[in-house]
Amino acid sequence: xxxxxxxxxxxxxxxxxxxxxxxxxxxxxxxxxxxxxxxxxxxxxxxxxxxxxxxxxxxxxxxxxxxxxxxxxxxxxxxxxxxxxxxxxxxxxxxxxxxxxxxxxxxxxxxxxxxxxxxxxxxxxxxxxxxxxxxxxxxxxxxxxxxxxxxxxxxxxxxxxxxxxxxxxxxxxxxxxxxxxxxxxxxxxxxxxxxxxxxxxxxxxxxxxxxxxxxxxxxxxxxxxxxxxxxxxxxxxxxxxxxxxxxxxxxxxxxxxxxxxxxxxxxxxxxxxxxxxxxxxxxxxxxxxxxxxxxxxxxxxxxxxxxxxxxxxxxxxxxxxxxxxxxxxxxxxxxxxxxxxxxxxxxxxxxxxxxxxxxxxxxxxxxxxxxxxxxxxxxxxxxxxxxxxxxxxx
Amino acid sequence: xxxxxxxxxxxxxxxxxxxxxxxxxxxxxxxxxxxxxxxxxxxxxxxxxxxxxxxxxxxxxxxxxxxxxxxxxxxxxxxxxxxxxxxxxxxxxxxxxxxxxxxxxxxxxxxxxxxxxxxxxxxxxxxxxxxxxxxxxxxxxxxxxxxxxxxxxxxxxxxxxxxxxxxxxxxxxxxxxxxxxxxxxxxxxxxxxxxxxxxxxxxxxxxxxxxxxxxxxxxxxxxxxxxxxxxxxxxxxxxxxxxxxxxxxxxxxxxxxxxxxxxxxxxxxxxxxxxxxxxxxxxxxxxxxxxxxxxxxxxxxxxxxxxxxxxxxxxxxxxxxxxx
Numbered sequence: 146x147x148x149x150x151x152x153x154x155x156x157x158x159x160x161x162x163x164x165x166x167x168x169x170x171x172x173x174x175x176x177x178x179x180x181x182x183x184x185x186x187x188x189x190x191x192x193x194x195x196x197x198x199x200x201x202x203x204x205x206x207x208x209x210x211x212x213x214x215x216x217x218x219x220x221x222x223x224x225x226x227x228x229x230x231x232x233x234x235x236x237x238x239x240x241x242x243x244x245x246x247x248x249x250x251x252x253x254x255x256x257x258x259x260x261x262x263x264x265x266x267x268x269x270x271x272x273x274x275x276x277x278x279x280x281x282x283x284x285x286x287x288x289x290x291x292x293x294x295x296x297x298x299x300x301x302x303x304x305x306x307x308x309x310x311x312x313x314x315x316x317x318x319x320x321x322x323x324x325x326x327x328x329x330x331x332x333x334x335x336x337x338x339x340x341x342x343x344x345x346x347x348x349x350x351x352x353x354x355x356x357x358x359x360x361x362x363x364x365x366x367x368x369x370x371x372x373x374x375x376x377x378x379x380x381x382x383x384x385x386x387x388x389x390x391x392x393x394x395x396x397x398x399x400x401x402x403x404x405x406x407x408x409x410x411x412x413x414x415x416x417x418x419x420x421x422x423x424x425x426x427x428x429x430x431x432x433x434x435x436x437x438x439x440x441x442x443x444x445x446x447x448x449x450x451x452x453x454x455x456x457x458x459x460x461x462x463x464x465x466x467x468x469x470x471x472x473x474x475x476x477x478x479x480x481x482x483x484x485x486x487x488x489x490x491x492x493x494x495x496x497x498x499x500x501x502x503x504x505x506x507x508x509x510x511x512x513x514x515x516x517x518x519x520x521x522x523x524x525x526x527x528x529x530x531x532x533x534x535x536x537x538x539x
Numbered sequence: 540x541x542x543x544x545x546x547x548x549x550x551x552x553x554x555x556x557x558x559x560x561x562x563x564x565x566x567x568x569x570x571x572x573x574x575x576x577x578x579x580x581x582x583x584x585x586x587x588x589x590x591x592x593x594x595x596x597x598x599x600x601x602x603x604x605x606x607x608x609x610x611x612x613x614x615x616x617x618x619x620x621x622x623x624x625x626x627x628x629x630x631x632x633x634x635x636x637x638x639x640x641x642x643x644x645x646x647x648x649x650x651x652x653x654x655x656x657x658x659x660x661x662x663x664x665x666x667x668x669x670x671x672x673x674x675x676x677x678x679x680x681x682x683x684x685x686x687x688x689x690x691x692x693x694x695x696x697x698x699x700x701x702x703x704x705x706x707x708x709x710x711x712x713x714x715x716x717x718x719x720x721x722x723x724x725x726x727x728x729x730x731x732x733x734x735x736x737x738x739x740x741x742x743x744x745x746x747x748x749x750x751x752x753x754x755x756x757x758x759x760x761x762x763x764x765x766x767x768x769x770x771x772x773x774x775x776x777x778x779x780x781x782x783x784x785x786x787x788x789x790x791x792x793x794x795x796x797x798x799x800x801x802x803x804x805x806x807x808x809x810x811x812x813x814x815x816x817x818x819x820x821x822x823x824x825x826x827x828x829x830x831x832x833x834x835x836x837x838x839x840x841x842x843x844x845x846x847x848x849x850x851x852x853x854x855x856x857x858x859x860x861x862x863x
Contacts, residue, residue, distance in 0.1 A: 411863040435852035442800035446777030453542040530762035
């Protein structure tokens with residue numbers, strides 16, 4: 146076991162730091178979270194800059210124009226970009242981390258040539274049409290239909306929880322092409338152009354007051370059969386390929402952010418004075434923060450173990466679900482603690498006086514989604530129990 | 540960076556595991572409760588396996604392994620619930636004559652500890668005492684210790700009666716401070732083993748035990764308890780191994796911080812899993828014959844050693860204070 150970075154890793158880090166120090170001050174002002182065209186412009190501009198500097202598709206193989214970085218370099222990339230406050234992957238998330246890798250693995254050469262370079266340059270934005278109102282945790286029971294009509298599928302039904310639907314060019318869409326087959330066997334994966342007639346997008350208002358997600362309604366919308374990736378009715382397997390693509394770096398940015406949030410909480414606790422002492426003078430609070438940081442450090446160590454296992458054996462250890470369960474609940478505890486420090490100062494989403502309180506309050510609300518999105522904590526615990534511990538299915 | 544076990548480390552773990560499975564099956568471990576927790580012949584075998592001397596230079600009878608290796612070996616000792624003052628005797632190898640070879644059995648106490656409890660009072664040869672000035676060696680044969688009924692039947696305790704001699708100095712204050720971190724890392728290794736073994740025991744029982752016509756392990760309410768056991772163990776595993784690596788190579792991070800994370804999360808895992816293991820066993824978990832209680836009781840016995848969870852959380856908070 147060795148936790149030292151190699152010389153070439155350190156060189157990669159130094160070069161990346163230099164580039165970030167040069168480029169970040171030249172970025173335009175961040176758009177408002179409600180300005181979707183602005184967000185698309187900002188995020189794709191960043192993707193273009195990454196592309197030009199050779200950092201786009203850090204995990205993509207070089208044959209598809211990616212960096213082909215080692216897992217340790219990917220870890221460093223995520224650590225450094227997050228620490229420096231670089232823009233997030235944002236609207237490029239589905240394209241670079243989901244649809245792109247699926248296309249790489251499963252699509253025809255023509256399909257690859259059409260989409261991969263455009264995704265990498267930030268010319269093409271993707272969204273995901275997987276979940277439906279009646280197919281959440283049980284996604285295999287999805288019912289959005291694709292009825293074959295000559296060389297087209299006629300799509301009717303509804304998708305939901307679709308991020309970036311408002312501004313995406315393409316949707317990685319799962320449709321039911323054989324309603325009579327067993328539920329996982331009758332699904333196909335298609336590349337659906339978002340300017341197709343017959344679709345309607347409705348934003349979902351979340352409890353955080355944002356509209357990160359949309360519902361997408363399909364009313365006999367036509368998509369060419371040529372847009373299918375993989376065989377007809379083999380779409381479930383095609384979709385699952387992507388889930389194996391993430392090899393242990395999925396939570397690196399979140400861990401960096403959480404470390405920062407804990408440091409911010411220490412500073413907040415020092416700034417809040419009640420009854421002549423600061424919140425930071427409260428031993429119980431300090432102890433709880435120390436406890437949370439200890440668990441955070443343990444999650445960092447677990448990330449490095451995972452990554453080393455994936456580097457050596459090609460597959461990550463069993464910690465993906467463990468990481469998701471523990472991390473999401475830990476983050477919620479950090480924001481809970483911030484609320485106890487703020488007391489009535491937590492009643493506003495704006496900063497109160499000179500306390501940097503607003504972001505903590507916002508994060509407390511936002512973090513309720515962490516234990517739900519991408520597989521609820523309950524589903525993750527079932528996965529740990531059944532796939533890792535080998536407990537029988539209910 | 541490669542945070543996977545090396546081939547040598549895998550061989551070490553396999554070797555220690557095979558040894559403890561062969562020489563410390565649960566029936567043997569349980570029988571040690573009537574022998575003050577330590578049987579000299581078995582203790583000698585632990586020493587012959589190199590478990591106390593493995594970090595020493597070859598000239599002193601060791602094999603020059605590191606802290607990471609020692610932590611891995613101690614995880615296996617914890618998994619098998621091997622009793623005895625393992626951590627103190629290991630730490631005193633090379634400092635107290637005979638500790639490395641198994642002739643001298645050593646435990647430790649904090650001079651200011653108001654409980655004045657000594658573990659394994661009928662087995663020890665030397666008591667080492669830590670205080671603000673360092674670490675001191677006291678001949679145990681001159682001590683008066685009143686036996687008390689132990690919580691963990693495999694961690695017998697007695698209370699020091701009468702004055703405690705100053706003893707012979709072994710380490711200065713700085714040395715004692717380092718020793719505390721090393722002891723915490725090894726104890727974290729033991730706790731990780733306890734956490735893992737209690738998960739295995741619970742899972743095995745839940746697959747076997749049937750109610751309502753099916754294995755109780757098929758019920759989600761129990762599955763989620765065991766998923767949490769596994770999660771606590773895996774979180775601790777990263778931290779515990781990182782503490783060993785950081786002790787060997789302090790260039791990779793703060794030793795104090797790595798040890799704090801290890802000891803705290805390993806204790807959390809062992810205590811949480813020990814409790815849950817009893818819960819998963821239902822009524823059987825409350826019986827003496829089922830081993831579940833032995834894991835929880837060992838977790839209770841190890842939690843305060845070399846700093847409680849709260850002690851290490853306070854250390855972590857102070858480190859954050861200096862950084863923020």
